[in-house]
Amino acid sequence: MLYQVHLQDLIPEHNFYRLLDKAIDFRFLYKATKAYYGEEGQESIDPVVFFKICLIGYLNNINSDRKLIEYCSNCLDTRLFIRYDIDEALPWHSTISRTRQLYGEEVFMELFKKVLSLCVEKGMVRGKRQAVDSAFIKANASMDSLVEKEVLDDADYYTQELNENSEYKVSQTRKKLVDQHHDWKTETYKAQPKGSTKGDRKDENGNLIRPKYLSNHTHYSPTDPDARVSVKPGKARQLNYFGQIAVDDQNHVITGACADFADKRDSQCLEHIVELAKENLEENQIELGEILADAGYSSGEALKYLNDNTINAWMPNFGQYVPHREGFELQKMGNYYQCTKEGGNKAKLLFKVEKTDSKGYTKRTYRSSESDCRKCPLREQCCGMKTNFKKLDDSIHKEHYEKMHQKLTLNPEYAKRMSKIRSKTVEPVLGTLINFTNMKRVNTRGIKQANKHVLMAALTYNLKKYLKFIARKPKSKAQEVTLEQEKWHTCLKTIFLSFNWIVLSLLIFRNKNFISKPNLV
Incomplete structure (x- = not known):
């Protein structure tokens, strides 16, 4: 039997995909992707079709390209959205994967900026406050794929080659410890180590089995070398990426999004995400206002960046920051600490050296002389039993910490209000991205592909907000x-x-x- 059927007659006018198709014109993608297409060979997938299919995957929280093509071929509204007829075969799932790797990050960023500009035109963004936060995104690699890194077999020979200014041949002096997949979870000790307890597990030969802890300094994944081992309190270790977003506080529109390595701290990613949000807002003639962040983004380098660029930020100081040294007063003119304890010898702690500790923090060291503290009646309480001098360490960015501490102290109510605004602005957005917009796991490999993944999830979230937003403006004069x-x-x-x-x-x-x-x- 023959039937005359039109998709437009089967799909209602208020269907989400029909509204989405009217809301944004995707034809600008032809110009953005022109450099990736040639004039010869077989015809490739249409860039508009590719991005529409990707949008369907993020809108429906579908992580697999194979499942995505199956979903698109089974739904009439998605076929109408991507302009494919009922009897027309959709592209192969492998075509979606290859095209995603072909396009550069700038194409995905251009689509993100296009959606953001639509939100700005509708009055959804004001730029007064931008809340920043992050979340781990699971990488497309297993912990079982980890192998140990190559180490130097002869360090003395390596030093000798460097001193002679000759080219060092890595293949002659490196030794690969492990060249195959192994069980990373446990490690067997033939000898009974110190501190063993009765609850420790043993193998068939009676050898003690203890958990083996991994580090990014010693292991990597050949499946995805850019993925990093990271962990959250109370959860198992896994290979992750770091997703960073900046959200406008007016209508919770994402103004900046990116992916970074999971072994970084939040404070190391602050400059990148703030610059992204600032650039995106300036392109829409909006000035960046305040930055709201938690204590994880606080560091000397981050505070220095905010101060140098005159960016007004509200975030608690890092947990190890000490605003006041009890019993000691810093004399800024002479750059030394003066002991002010009653009954003490009023010793001076002079500046000695700047050094970097094992965690990468650069500090200034102040130390008193042994002659001043040896006969002090408070030596045991102040210096300890084994030392005859007092030592204090300060961050080289102490003045930036003090400036932020003073601002939070002088405006406690406003600072508390900013903390509440940050939590209610950015944290629900992150939860929505992870649970409903396919940002929980990266379905590709590499830091560039992870960045594309975060951008697509963010612009999909903004599109949904854009379609649901109703401008509260009068209809007539x-x-x-x-x-x-x-x-x-x-x-x-x-x-x-x-x-x-x-x-x-x-x-x-x-x-x-x-x-x-x-x-x-």
């Missing part, structure tokens, strides 16, 4: 005039009632019994 008149009427009414209350209060204080007098009533 007459309604606008009526609203203004109502505002002025309410204001004048409030002023009149306040004036009457003041007059009545004055009369009451002047004569308490005026109510009983008929002429006053």
Whole structure:
């Protein structure tokens, strides 16, 4: 039997994909992807079709390209959205994967900026406050794929080659410890180590089995070398990427998004995400206002960047920051600490050296002389039993920490309010991205592909907000005039009632019994 069927007749007018197709014109992608197409050979997938299919995957939280093609071929509204007829075969799932790797990050960023500009035109972004936060994104690699890194077999020979300024041949002096997949979870000890307990597991030969802890310094994944081992408190270790987003506080629109290596700290990623948000806002003629972040983004380098660029930020100082040294006062003119303890010898702790500790923090060291502290009656309490001098370490960015601490201390109520605004702005957005917009796991490999993944999830979230947003503006000039008149009427009414209350209060204080007098009533 023959039927005459049109997809437009089968899909209702208020369908989400029909509304989405009317909201944004994807034809600008032809110009953005022109450099990736040639004039010869077989015809490749249409760039508009590719991005529409990707959008369908993020809108429906589909992580697999194979499952995505199956979903698109089974749904009539998605076929109408990508302009494929009922009997027309969709592209292969491998074509989606290869095209995703072919396009550069700038194409995905251009699509993100296009969606953001639509949100700005609709009045959804004001730029007054940008809340920043991060989340781990699971990499497309297993912990079982980890192998140990290559190490130097002869360090002395390596030093000798460097001193002679000759080219060092890595293949002659490196030794590969492990060249195959192994069980990373446990490690067997033939000898009984110190501190063993009765609850430790043993193998068939009676050897003690202890868990083997991994580090990015010693192991890597050949499946995805850019993935990093990371862990959250109370959860198992896994290979992750770091997703960073900046969200406008007015209507929770994402103004900046990127992916980074999971072994970094939040403070190391602050500059990148703030610059992205600032650039995206400036392209839409919006000035960046305040930055709201948690204590994880606080560091000396981050505070210095914010101060140098005159960016107003509200974030608690790092947990190890000490605003005041009890019993010691910093003399900035002489750059030394003065002991102020009662009963002490009033020793001076002079500046000695700047050094970097094992965690990468550069600090200034202040130390007193042994002659000043040896005979001090408070030596044991202040210096300890084994030392005859006092040592203090300060961050080289102490003045930036103090400036932020002073700002938070002088405005405690406002700082508390900014903390609440940050948590209610960016944290629900992250939860939505991870649970409903396919950002929980990267379905590709490499830091560039992870960045594309985060950008697609972010612009999909903005698109959904854009379609649901209703601008609260008057429909006509007459309604606008009526609203203004109502505002002025309410204001004048409030002023009149306040004036009457003041007059009545004055009369009451002047004569308490005026109510009983008929002429006053």
